[in-house]
Amino acid sequence: xxxxxxxxxxxxxxxxxxxxxxxxxxxxxxxxxxxxxxxxxxxxxxxxxxxxxxxxxxxxxxxxxxxxxxxxxxxxxxxxxxxxxxxxxxxxxxxxxxxxxxxxxxxxxx
Amino acid sequence: xxxxxxxxxxxxxxxxxxxxxxxxxxxxxxxxxxxxxxxxxxxxxxxxxxxxxxxxxxxxxxxxxxxxxxxxxxxxxxxxxxxxxxxxxxxxxxxxxxxxxxxxxxxxxxxxxxxxx
Numbered sequence: 400x401x402x403x404x405x406x407x408x409x410x411x412x413x414x415x416x417x418x419x420x421x422x423x424x425x426x427x428x429x430x431x432x433x434x435x436x437x438x439x440x441x442x443x444x445x446x447x448x449x450x451x452x453x454x455x456x457x458x459x460x461x462x463x464x465x466x467x468x469x470x471x472x473x474x475x476x477x478x479x480x481x482x483x484x485x486x487x488x489x490x491x492x493x494x495x496x497x498x499x500x501x502x503x504x505x506x507x508x509x
Numbered sequence: 510x511x512x513x514x515x516x517x518x519x520x521x522x523x524x525x526x527x528x529x530x531x532x533x534x535x536x537x538x539x540x541x542x543x544x545x546x547x548x549x550x551x552x553x554x555x556x557x558x559x560x561x562x563x564x565x566x567x568x569x570x571x572x573x574x575x576x577x578x579x580x581x582x583x584x585x586x587x588x589x590x591x592x593x594x595x596x597x598x599x600x601x602x603x604x605x606x607x608x609x610x611x612x613x614x615x616x617x618x619x620x621x622x623x624x625x626x
Contacts, residue, residue, distance in 0.1 A: 433614070441620060442513075442603075443602075445617075499553045
């Protein structure tokens, strides 16, 4: 069956360290994958999109990797700050729709 | 750019009444808008895909007669929850699609918290 999985447990990271979140999928062949940030009671906010032929994408302190062999994307936040605390969702395209992971809650401790 | 608004941000209604939620793309035209429902600590669940000027495409298990979607213009889509019941209480989020680098980017509204008493 098709699945997209993110770690359901909250990730606690010390301020200043790098936070790494994982998104794994099975039985999909997405042309691209996206990462979003969602704060409580708010809609998701688009962060980064990475295409299947791209290994890595960067935007300021954010870095996304996409390994189509492992069927995995990693999302990194370097020099993390308490303001980075949120739930991060990955989404991949399937037949022009986005399929969403359940998200991983990231907590950055000062 | 790429701002999407939703109104209202929260609503409380009595069981049996109908509630309308508006979704607007403020600074771009969106041929496609999406309606999602999200329960606490769960992923976004796509309810329907709405294309301007045509009937919405509903996901399996979503009752089209209960969740009426109208996409009258390139900047406005509405979702009406008819004869709302307590189990319809949820966080409803819309998004508008815009073609970006490499694919469609979705821009989300802030969501509407619906509570049915």
